[in-house]
Amino acid sequence: MKNQIKDQWNAGLYDGNHSFVSEFGNELIKFLAHEEGERILDIGCGTGDLANxxxxxxxxxxxxxxxxxxxxxxxxxxxxxxxxxxxxxxxSDKNEFDAVFSNATLHWVKEPKQALICIYNSLKPGGRFVAEFGGKGNVQTITNEIANQLKRSGVTYSAVEQFPWYFPSIGEYTTLMEEVGFHVTVALHFHRPTPLEGNDGLRNWLDMFAVEMFKHATTETKERIYASIEKNLRNTLFTNNRWIADYKRIRVVGIKD
Known part of the structure; x- marks a missing residue:
């Protein structure tokens, strides 16, 4: 459900350099408290590891x-x-699933209430919605630097049109859940510094996730901006020979009454 980037997604790069997405999702599965035989929908399943x-x-x-x-x-x-x-x-499912599960996806959906309505409708009465995604302040150090470098390079950038994510506060998102009809039983907002693989970890992250922000930059300009971003963030986000992304996550569980 990568709503803005769509099929610019590189599944090979995702599996090869961003396996941490699924690895962190294994912790979220515990919140499902799933039982054998249940019917569960995995929204934003990516390359399928958690579904498997x-x-x-x-x-x-x-x-x-x-x-x-x-x-x-x-x-x-x-x-x-x-x-x-x-x-x-x-x-369009109605009362079909015992649970809806979503890891690292809903921050790509800029119509959150409509998404929650669809999720709510797809659940059976008493069904549960378990999700984790980027919350307020997620990767803010990185995205602020991207925006600064785009501006300095004279590249057209509109945050409204090109910032591809929705990073809500816990209050904002749980309010939407309650408006839709969910009974919220878990609501967490937490820091989770996330290692990126290899010396090119930050560059690979930009290639994987920040495509929209660079859509008006030429290849040559983008490479120059990448180098400036790496230089300016090295003191902040590079430690023990690896990049650490400043992730902040929201984790929620809601029950369909």
Whole structure:
């Protein structure tokens, strides 16, 4: 459900250099408290690793993601699981699932209330919604530096149009959940400094996740900006020979009354 970047997603780069996304998601699975035989929807399933974990635990899981590149990779890796190209805003299921699970996805959806309505409708009465995604202040050090360097380089940048994420406060998001009808049982906002793999970890992160911010930059200008970003952030985000992204996450659990 990478709402803004769509099929610019590189599934190979995602699996090769950003496996931490799924690894951190394994902790979120504990909040599902899933039972064998349950029907669970994985929204923003990416290349399918967490869906497969659920499958191996006896869950009837379906994975959806807006990116066809991600879904094709998931189908190649786990052909025994149904994966479908679909946007969370296009969900039409009614009272179908015991739980809806989403890891590192909903910050890409800039219509959060509509997404929550679709999720709520897809759940059975008493069903649960378990999600984690970027919260207020997520990667702010990185994105502020990107915006500064774009401005200094004279590259057109509109935060309204090109900032691809929705990073709400815990109060903002839980209020939306309650307006839709969820009973919120867990709501956390926490810092999670996240290691990026290799000396090119920050550059790979920019290539993977920040494409929209650079869409008006030429290849040559983008490379120059990348170098400036690395130089300016090295003292802040580079430690013990690796880059550490300044992640801040929201984790929520809601019950459909």
């Amino acid at each position: 974990t659920l499958y191996e635990n006896g869950v009837n899981v379906i994975g959806v993601d807006q990116s066809a590149n991600m879904i094709n990779q998931a189908l190649n890796k786990y052909p025994h699981i149904p994966f479908v190209v679909k946007d969370v805003l296009s969900l």
